[in-house]
Amino acid sequence: MKGEPFRIKMVEPIRLLGRAEREARLREAGLNVFLLRSADVYVDLLTDSGTNAMSDRQWAALVTGDEAYAGSRSWHELEEVVRRITGFPFVLPVHQGRGAEKVAIPALVRREGQFVLGNAHFDTTRAHIDLAGGRPVDLYIPEAADTATPHPFKGDLDVERLSAFLDEHGADAVAAVILTITSNTVGGQPVSLRNAREVARICRAAGVPLFLDAARFAENAWLVREREEGQAGRSPAAIARDFFDLADGAFVSAKKDGLVNIGGLVLCRDEELYRRLAPRVVAYEGFLTYGGMAGRDLAALAVGLEEALDPAYLAYRVGQVRRLGAWLLEAGVPIQEPVGGHAVFVDAGRLLPHIPPGRYPGAALAAELYLECGVRGVEVGSLLMGRDPETGEERRAPAEFLRLAVPRRVYTDNHLADVAEGLARVARRAAGVRGLRMTYEPPALRHFLARFRWEDAARG
Numbered sequence: 373m374k375g376e377p378f379r380i381k382m383v384e385p386i387r388l389l390g391r392a393e394r395e396a397r398l399r400e401a402g403l404n405v406f407l408l409r410s411a412d413v414y415v416d417l418l419t420d421s422g423t424n425a426m427s428d429r430q431w432a433a434l435v436t437g438d439e440a441y442a443g444s445r446s447w448h449e450l451e452e453v454v455r456r457i458t459g460f461p462f463v464l465p466v467h468q469g470r471g472a473e474k475v476a477i478p479a480l481v482r483r484e485g486q487f488v489l490g491n492a493h494f495d496t497t498r499a500h501i502d503l504a505g506g507r508p509v510d511l512y513i514p515e516a517a518d519t520a521t522p523h524p525f526k527g528d529l530d531v532e533r534l535s536a537f538l539d540e541h542g543a544d545a546v547a548a549v550i551l552t553i554t555s556n557t558v559g560g561q562p563v564s565l566r567n568a569r570e571v572a573r574i575c576r577a578a579g580v581p582l583f584l585d586a587a588r589f590a591e592n593a594w595l596v597r598e599r600e601e602g603q604a605g606r607s608p609a610a611i612a613r614d615f616f617d618l619a620d621g622a623f624v625s626a627k628k629d630g631l632v633n634i635g636g637l638v639l640c641r642d643e644e645l646y647r648r649l650a651p652r653v654v655a656y657e658g659f660l661t662y663g664g665m666a667g668r669d670l671a672a673l674a675v676g677l678e679e680a681l682d683p684a685y686l687a688y689r690v691g692q693v694r695r696l697g698a699w700l701l702e703a704g705v706p707i708q709e710p711v712g713g714h715a716v717f718v719d720a721g722r723l724l725p726h727i728p729p730g731r732y733p734g735a736a737l738a739a740e741l742y743l744e745c746g747v748r749g750v751e752v753g754s755l756l757m758g759r760d761p762e763t764g765e766e767r768r769a770p771a772e773f774l775r776l777a778v779p780r781r782v783y784t785d786n787h788l789a790d791v792a793e794g795l796a797r798v799a800r801r802a803a804g805v806r807g808l809r810m811t812y813e814p815p816a817l818r819h820f821l822a823r824f825r826w827e828d829a830a831r832g
């Protein structure tokens with residue numbers, strides 16, 4: 373079956389601006405695609421977060437949302453779905469993933485300087501660890517940074533490095549381990565169940581809590597089913613449950629595999645931790661039965677979480693992203709291989725070897741792709757990594773990527789063919805693509821607000 377497992381009931385017009393207008397818009401945005409208006413973008417692959425199309429069942433659920441401040445029926449229905457899928461007894465609502473991080477990470481980091489280890493922390497996770505006085509450490513496997521060599525589970529955490537870290541620093545120096553499924557930072561790459569079990573065993577032996585960052589838990593489960601020995605034919609729900617069962621808790625940005633536009637969750641097993649987290653949810657997010665979401669959002673999320681685990685949906689979803697990757701490979705564009713769950717990660721470092729990390733090849737390619745065909749992707753590389761708060765040095769990313777994140781159920785293959793053709797044209801004139809110099813660097817999370825000029829004065 374080649375067709376999408378849905379038909380389209382509502383459409384939203386999009387348009388492609390002319391070349392001169394695109395250049396004017398890009399200059400106004402300081403060459404930073406985050407600062408473009410979406411109306412000026414043709415195909416928007418900035419993120420798969422909050423950009424999902426909801427189903428008719430979800431839209432129907434919106435109308436039934438119970439907007440009660442306390443004890444909302446929609447909350448209790450959502451709580452039941454989440455408990456059934458994840459098995460976690462304690463469920464807290466938050467407005468999105470970083471809300472979960474703000475609530476939970478300061479409760480995990482017990483004193484200044486404690487480490488929070490992970491396969492590869494997402495940028496907001498890293499920021500919340502920094503803000504809580506902790507120290508984020510990424511322990512991805514070496515294969516994750518080598519985009520040319522395929523490995524089925526580039527999201528895996530390097531268990532040898534984990535054991536060595538615990539031996540060297542002692543378990544008491546480690547506040548928690550966070551396993552991000554799938555690993556966004558290294559390319560939407562899955563974590564194997566085998567690796568998760570190994571990490572859980574080491575954490576348990578050391579007495580270190582293990583949390584999942586489960587934003588893309590369903591796509592991870594699907595890729596495990598496709599790639600891991602002994603998992604073929606299992607339901608994505610059963611595989612996802614195996615992951616949740618290994619962890620002490622989870623942060624969930626529901627804007628990804630929740631198939632909604634806003635929402636999030638904090639999950640845990642320990643009642644004492646729940647009691648510490650609950651007042652933080654009330655203070656920062658909202659009462660325990662809405663947590664910053666409207667009743668209608670809770671209702672749509674309850675439906676979305678179930679739809680995200682449907683095998684027909686996941687086969688289509690992961691298949692579409694993989695097709696985009698295959699077209700780019702055919703055109704000679706280097707990408708992280710194999711293609712992960714939610715995005716194709718173009719290896720801008722390899723495509724643009726003349727641009728050093730400090731001139732942000734990923735961001736330079738993002739600017740060039742918008743100029744070429746009105747498509748918006750985003751840098752995931754040294755710009756996003758930011759600076760070490762202690763030394764002020766720029767942190768090095770595992771690779772310099774341009775991420776093309778595909779919103780769920782939004783674009784057709786024809787849109788993605790336009791993306792692939794546009795990027796192929798840029799690749800043919802790669803040697804002429806210029807690096808970027810920052811003209812404004814914000815003090816934190818700089819990639820969102822930074823402004824640039826082209827390295828070569830001839831252009832900028």
Ligand code: F0G
Binds near residue numbers: 419497625626627
């Ligand atoms: N964890 C992961 C793995 C993420 O990818 C994100 C967000 C978050 C946490 C934070 O969640 O946005 O709901 O506050 N990723 C988006 C992206 C923004 O584009 O990859 P949030």
